[in-house]
Amino acid sequence: MSNVLHIPSYLSAEHLGPWETFLVQIDRVEPHLAAELRPLVPILTRPMRALIVNVPIRLDNGEMAHFEGYRVQHNLSRGPGKGGIRFHPRVTLSEVMALSAWMTVKNAVVNVPFGGAKGGVRVDPKGLSPAELERLTRRYTSEIHILLGQDKDIPAPDINTNEQVMAWVMDTYSMNEGRTAMGVVTGKPVSLGGSLGRRDATGRGVFVSTAEAARRLGLEIAGARVAIQGFGNVGDAAARCFADAGARVVALQDDSGSIANPGGFDVRAVKAWRLEHGMLAGAPGAESISADDFWATDADILVAAALENQITAANARQIRARLITEGANGPTTPEADLILQDRGITVIPDVLANSGGVTVSYFEWVQDISAFFWSEEEINARLERIMREAFSAVWEAARQKGISLRTAAFVLGCERVLTAHKLRGLYP
Numbered sequence: 001m002s003n004v005l006h007i008p009s010y011l012s013a014e015h016l017g018p019w020e021t022f023l024v025q026i027d028r029v030e031p032h033l034a035a036e037l038r039p040l041v042p043i044l045t046r047p048m049r050a051l052i053v054n055v056p057i058r059l060d061n062g063e064m065a066h067f068e069g070y071r072v073q074h075n076l077s078r079g080p081g082k083g084g085i086r087f088h089p090r091v092t093l094s095e096v097m098a099l100s101a102w103m104t105v106k107n108a109v110v111n112v113p114f115g116g117a118k119g120g121v122r123v124d125p126k127g128l129s130p131a132e133l134e135r136l137t138r139r140y141t142s143e144i145h146i147l148l149g150q151d152k153d154i155p156a157p158d159i160n161t162n163e164q165v166m167a168w169v170m171d172t173y174s175m176n177e178g179r180t181a182m183g184v185v186t187g188k189p190v191s192l193g194g195s196l197g198r199r200d201a202t203g204r205g206v207f208v209s210t211a212e213a214a215r216r217l218g219l220e221i222a223g224a225r226v227a228i229q230g231f232g233n234v235g236d237a238a239a240r241c242f243a244d245a246g247a248r249v250v251a252l253q254d255d256s257g258s259i260a261n262p263g264g265f266d267v268r269a270v271k272a273w274r275l276e277h278g279m280l281a282g283a284p285g286a287e288s289i290s291a292d293d294f295w296a297t298d299a300d301i302l303v304a305a306a307l308e309n310q311i312t313a314a315n316a317r318q319i320r321a322r323l324i325t326e327g328a329n330g331p332t333t334p335e336a337d338l339i340l341q342d343r344g345i346t347v348i349p350d351v352l353a354n355s356g357g358v359t360v361s362y363f364e365w366v367q368d369i370s371a372f373f374w375s376e377e378e379i380n381a382r383l384e385r386i387m388r389e390a391f392s393a394v395w396e397a398a399r400q401k402g403i404s405l406r407t408a409a410f411v412l413g414c415e416r417v418l419t420a421h422k423l424r425g426l427y428p
Contacts, residue, residue: 018098018308024334029410032401037418044104044414047097049073053143055121057135067123067136071144073153074100074116077420080151081117082107082358084158084187085169087136091120095308102329103358106351108413110390112362117153119144125160137165141172148173150183150369156361157187159232159307163199167192183368186361195364197379198357203237203305204380205356205387206327207245209348210301212391213323213405217346219300222246225264227299227321229253230306231274234327234354238303239267251289251297252280254306258294259286295319304331305354311336319345326350341404349406351413352394359386 023045030041055067070093073081083103096118104116121140125133147153157166166188173184182193190196197204211221224247228235231254239249248264256279259270265285273283281288295311296318304310305327311319316336324340325348326332332340332347340347360383367373374382398408 017092017094018330019094019101021309021330021334022098022101025406025410026414028334029407029414032403032407032411033415033418037415037422040418040421041414043075043077043418043421044101047072047074047100048076049147050093050097051144051147052093053140055136055140055143057132057139059132060129067121067140069119069121069140069143070096071119071147071153072096072100072117073147074118075104075417075421076115077417077424078108079113079115080149081147081153082112082114082156082361083116083118084156085119085121085140085161085165086158087121087123087125087160087165089122089124091122096120098308099329102351104417105410105413106355107358108416109351109394109409110355110359110386111416112359114154114358114362117147117155118158119155120158133165134168137168138172141169142176145173145176148184150181150365154183154361154365155185156357157233162233163187163189163194166194183365186364187357188364193364193368195360195367195379196374196376197383198360198364199233200237200240201360201379201383202234202327202354202357203239204241204383205359206234206238206303206305206325206353207241208356208384208387209353209391210242210303210323210325211245212388212395213325213346213348214301216395217323219322223248224301225250225262225297225299226301226303227251227253227294227297228303228305228327229294229310229331230304230328231271231280232305234357235303235305236267236271238305238327239265239271242301243267247301250299251294253291253294254280257281258289258291259283260289260293260297261285261287262298292318297321301325303327306331309333311340313339316340317343319343321345324348325353327354329354337404337406347404347406348391349409352390352405352409355390356383356387359383 100118107114188194270283295315302321308330311332316339
């Protein structure tokens, strides 16, 4: 592949937002798709449906506040929409559109019967009381209710949302429907139809995909040095999996700062410190470092599990890891992607690496519909099997076509989506 970043003529080269990043990815993939599917590519470059809603709530002090919310359904050719809801002060329509599109590809890569969707509210939830957060969640759910349903669109947790938020979403939808509808969301508390193993599923999938890549690259996980950006649900679960497998987590970064320990952290102790003190600095065995030093950490594996656009042209040349795993959605810009390829660094793309969450969400959805629940051991075994099969298919496609893992994953996912669209045809 050329090391020159090709920007489609209809995009601005000055700034690529999340949606523009997705369009560049599709533009790169198109030449590798089956010839009979290429005329259908415009289906992927437009979201099927986008809803923008006003979310007014009464604050605890009696004043009214307004927040902007979104729910985007990118493509439903392979099944109902599936994708999380995030509460974040920088949520934009471009971001939610891109996230919904990546969900379309991701669901197809692991071959679960869902289309792509995503939602979000532009809000800093840390500034809301628990009662205000509940009112925000319930009002937002009511506003997007027309799109939701266990056979239409099934939300899940994402950044700054959790099991409790999903319980409020499910209850609000159920009250409006006049019946209990557990299957309308995933990532719920186990006592409300949630699945065992769901909380750690994304991080566990990150570990499984990394282990599969490491094996093929001749890199032993036991003793490997791992740097993890993002120490929320995904980064924490991944860190525990790596540590339990004998790897050394030597650097961590979140929105509070960056820390390092060449000998490796006790990641559970660091998590306990973070929960108690609200920051990584000062954790047992931690040396505070700069953000630049984090990217230059002497590590074998780098896990990017924070937000999109974290690995850029500005820091991609500093990275010393042999293997990068994208635990977040869209953490690598297109320009940085080419730099990493030129440097021979293997990148496991987000649509493959972080698909463990939606895979176990699929398990939860199936369990809710059938009212029959599996053990955590069964969940983890099924998750690992699906992740390994998906990784093998992507790796083999990359090897046969001489393309990157990202391009191979997009080829596999996009061809499945476009084939479904072609078979269904157009109505009316």
